[in-house]
Amino acid sequence: SEMCIRNSDGTCSEDPAASSEEHFTAGGALLQAWASIKSFRPKDEEDPPSSGGRNAAADFHNQRRSNETHASKTDPEARLAKKSSGQEARLSYGGHLLTENRNGLIVDAELCEANGTAERDIALRLIDRQKLKPGCTLGADKAYDTRRFVDALNERGIVPHIAQNARGGKNGRHSSVPDEIAATEGYAISQRRRKLVE
Secondary structure (H helix, E strand, O other): OOOOEEOOOOOEEOOOOOOOOOEEEEEEEEEEOOOOHHHEEEOOOOOOOOEOOEOOOOOOOOOOOOOOOEEEOOOOOOEEEOOOOOOOOEEEEEEEEEEEOOOOOEEEEEEEEOOOOHHHHHHHHHHHHOOOOOOOEEEEOHHHOOHHHHHHHHHHOOEEEEOOOOOOOOOOOOOOOOHHHHOOHHHHHHHHHHHHHO
């Protein structure tokens, strides 16, 4: 098996009772960068003169800032991002995990630039890196319920146990996860176990 439990000396101990090799969960989170929002300045702006070891005074009121036009002067790889509407945008990175569902053990992880598609793209990379076998299931939250991602899982033979993001009605959104899968007992179990990734 490609998955193992790492011992303190870095060696690998395979223990079939310790982790599942068939049921997994993908999850992502924004990790706040160690940079002040005051460092998020226009890319073409010259560095302001030092004011005694403190950040230069700045007035951001009514100023539009985006990752295309601005960058952190202290952490240029950090991106301004927020997890959902109504939340404050912060300089962040994307943290991504692949866990097994029996105990919630992390089998792979990756840190990347925070952007709108990173969660799904990196989940596929983690799946490929761990060589998940056809027939395995992957649980995830509603953000992963897209046609492109579910199709990519189907191409790999991975069963999508992703929370359905569907709204009914004439102009409602239809989930990419088939109702036949969502009606299974295994899907219900995955929906409970996927919360271990949090």
